[in-house]
Amino acid sequence: MRSTQAVPLLFGLALAGSWTLADPPGVNYDESRVGRYTLPDPLLCADGRNVTDRATWQRVRRGELLGLFGSQVYGRTPAKPVAVHAGEPRVDRDALGGRAVREQVTLRFGDAPSGPFLDLLVYLPRQARGPVPAFLGLNFDGNQAVSNDPGIALARSWLDEGKGVVDHRATDAARGIEASRWPIETILGRGYAVATAYYGDIDPDFDDGFQNGIHPLFYRPGQSRPDADEWGSIGAWAWGLSRALDWLQKDPAIDAKRVALIGHSRLGKTALWAAAQDERFALVVSNDSGEGGAALARRNYGETVADLNRVFPHWFCANYRRYANDVAALPVDQHELLALVAPRPLYVASASEDRWADPLGEFLAAKAAQSVYRLFGKDGLGVDRQPPADTPVGRTIGYHLRSGKHDLTAWDWERYLDFADRQLAAKPAR
Numbered sequence: 001m002r003s004t005q006a007v008p009l010l011f012g013l014a015l016a017g018s019w020t021l022a023d024p025p026g027v028n029y030d031e032s033r034v035g036r037y038t039l040p041d042p043l044l045c046a047d048g049r050n051v052t053d054r055a056t057w058q059r060v061r062r063g064e065l066l067g068l069f070g071s072q073v074y075g076r077t078p079a080k081p082v083a084v085h086a087g088e089p090r091v092d093r094d095a096l097g098g099r100a101v102r103e104q105v106t107l108r109f110g111d112a113p114s115g116p117f118l119d120l121l122v123y124l125p126r127q128a129r130g131p132v133p134a135f136l137g138l139n140f141d142g143n144q145a146v147s148n149d150p151g152i153a154l155a156r157s158w159l160d161e162g163k164g165v166v167d168h169r170a171t172d173a174a175r176g177i178e179a180s181r182w183p184i185e186t187i188l189g190r191g192y193a194v195a196t197a198y199y200g201d202i203d204p205d206f207d208d209g210f211q212n213g214i215h216p217l218f219y220r221p222g223q224s225r226p227d228a229d230e231w232g233s234i235g236a237w238a239w240g241l242s243r244a245l246d247w248l249q250k251d252p253a254i255d256a257k258r259v260a261l262i263g264h265s266r267l268g269k270t271a272l273w274a275a276a277q278d279e280r281f282a283l284v285v286s287n288d289s290g291e292g293g294a295a296l297a298r299r300n301y302g303e304t305v306a307d308l309n310r311v312f313p314h315w316f317c318a319n320y321r322r323y324a325n326d327v328a329a330l331p332v333d334q335h336e337l338l339a340l341v342a343p344r345p346l347y348v349a350s351a352s353e354d355r356w357a358d359p360l361g362e363f364l365a366a367k368a369a370q371s372v373y374r375l376f377g378k379d380g381l382g383v384d385r386q387p388p389a390d391t392p393v394g395r396t397i398g399y400h401l402r403s404g405k406h407d408l409t410a411w412d413w414e415r416y417l418d419f420a421d422r423q424l425a426a427k428p429a430r
Helices: 009-013 054-074 184-189 233-248 266-277 305-311 318-323 334-339 359-368 370-375 410-424
Strands: 084-086 090-095 100-109 117-125 132-139 193-198 254-264 283-287 346-351 397-402
Touching: 054 233, 054 266, 054 318, 054 334, 054 370, 084 233, 100 184, 100 233, 117 132, 117 184, 117 233, 132 233, 132 266, 132 410, 184 193, 184 410, 193 233, 233 254, 233 266, 254 266, 254 410, 266 283, 266 334, 283 410, 305 318, 334 359, 334 370, 346 359, 346 410, 359 370, 359 397, 397 410
Parallel strands: 132 193, 132 254, 254 283, 283 346, 346 397
Antiparallel strands: 084 100, 090 100, 100 117, 117 193
């Protein structure tokens, strides 16, 4: 069942992933007040063994870290299988003025006709010769928001009130409102497909007690909400990304071994958790994901674990609340989430005015993840200090600090496409 209840006010204030009014009392933006902290070692097993080879990482330590992030942060993803039914794809081979092939398909979860679904939108370079790599990411405002293309079906799920949304439903006025974050024609021109879906299809982004979205499909008889160590909304959105990849693997126009995952803000957190669990993703980009994403939790700077649990408790598992006022007790930190992407290419990006997301904490997490990349013989960032603004760095781990605010811009995308070109060896479509 799809709810039409109103979203709590604080959600509306932070919809784009940054605090839009006054910062909460006590927020720290002073490096001298960050305090001392010790990061857990990603290469130290629970039994005290040091990881010195890839086999031990893959067989032992990787699973330990996945288990800790699952039980203590994002919640365990249920192992119960759920049927996924794909509708008939709707294809336009002359989209975007003849520059693209547009595909739209509905993935329905479970056997009930009225059950949860995911509307997947895919654009392919029309002149491509053979399967192409792809960027996959969730969007905030419905598929119609990523482009002015009138052929995109309007989102059918609940939407937060905003431009082009009436009674929480998308209208034609909502077309293209998120297009600046999705430079589709640029991406296609670089030889990549673009795939996206509305994150609210998978799970509504408000705390409704997990009665809507996909969670009820996984409940045991008599269960009414996830257990304390089971997934919240980020875990559900990550699961949905893997189901989208399942579909892309069946599309002969896409090279499924070269699918890059991208996410901005809370969807950057989601992309990292999805890639950590699902090693089929060939590359992952975290754009301004901040606390609970790429930024170190133990740094007292900007948004904190306490802030996340106060404003967005539904994103995480209930166990995460234990650490709201005792982050030092958290058995993992976010550099270990980044390390779970290894040896696959990883790009972490920050914005200079996005202090809430702790740009330095994001850089330091990427730096601390390098030890696992080196285990695989991979170079990481290649620098020891956070670079100046607008100066991309990195090898297998990329990083930049873009001038400006919390956003995903065309400039960011050019850096990600350059990185993907080096890592995935894409060939331009023309």
